[in-house]
Amino acid sequence: MEKHKKANTGVGWLMVVLELVLIGFVVFSIVNKILAGLFLIPVIIFILPGFLVLNPNESSVLTFFGAYKGTIKANGLFWVNPFMSKKKISLRARNLDSDPIKVNDALGNPIMIGVVLVWRVKDTFKARFEVDNFIEFVFVQTDAAIRKLATSYPYDNFDDEEAEICLRSDIEEVNEMLEKELTERLDMAGIEVIEARISHLAYASEIAGAMLQRQQATAIVAARRRIVEGAVGMVELALDELGQKEIVNLDDERKAAMVSNLMVVLCSDKSASPVVNTGSLY
Structure with missing residues (x-):
């Protein structure tokens, strides 16, 4: 289970100051031939691996000899136990x-x-x-x-x-x-x-052509179905209007002929060529 480690950036900067002081003292000891200052070199080397810099949306998983010790998700400069293993993991999308x-x-x-x-x-x-x-x-x-x-x-x-x-x-x-x-x-x-x-x-490429033809055929059938439904409605409306307004009286044979002609005109995918009927409709 993940647990967040509370980290303080102030500790990191404090250790930076301490590291600089130790380095300065060692340099001063070498210049002045003071052997006691050389014993601080292992301390300086020990402190260095403990520094950790995290940018925004970065984290570091800390383990101590195989034991999980937490995760730092804040950004800044930190210092942790140098014996800890630090693994950075980005939190960015x-x-x-x-x-x-x-x-x-x-x-x-x-x-x-x-x-x-x-x-x-x-x-x-x-x-x-x-x-x-x-x-x-x-x-x-x-x-x-x-x-x-x-x-x-x-x-x-x-x-x-x-x-x-x-x-x-x-x-x-x-x-x-x-x-x-x-x-x-x-x-x-x-x-x-x-x-x-x-x-x-x-x-896939091996069936793309065949499936395209199938899609086109399905689209054509669906479109034709809508056209037929609309044509039937228009023919029914025309017959009802003619009958109610008594514009013309049609027997069953002429009604059938009229329905056939209207369906051909309405369902055709080409423009119709009108033919003028000079005969009687009665």
Whole structure:
């Protein structure tokens, strides 16, 4: 369990002054050939390794012969027991822009997917002692999380059903699931996930052309369905208006012909060429 070590920058500067005084006394002793001053050289050498400088958003994990003694997270100049081991760990936010990897989605289609991860060290004890190398741990677990996410959902939903989540259209939900998965995986290393988002998503090159044609066909079918629905409504409205206003009386045969002509005109993807009927509609 992480514990913060209370550190005072004043102690660091006090030891600097003491070190300078000792060095000055040794120099004075050498110049004046006073042998007693030479015995202070081991003290000067002993004090030097205890100095520690921490910049903003830096920390130092302290251990004493294998025993964890705390973490200094304040910035400034410090002095600690020279026998303590000091390991600096940055607390700054870091970016991981993963290269797109090939993986099969839930339907078995090969896709290329990559993510951008923003993370930082939150618990220095876990980052230092729970895993061997926390930076490498982030890379490996991010790769594993990407593969799990990609295999859990299809790339696209071709059945036109809004209930099923897919990677391409439900990007916000997918990003939330990715962030949750990474948070659970990286918690044991004391890593805080600030943001995780999919940065690259595409079909693999070997099926990209075929899947593009499938997407185009699905879009055309959906568009045609809307056109037909609208055309039926317009034909129904036209017949109702003609009947209510008694503009013209049509028998069933002429109604069928009118419906057929209107449907052809409204559903056609080309402009209609009108033909003037000079005969009687009665």
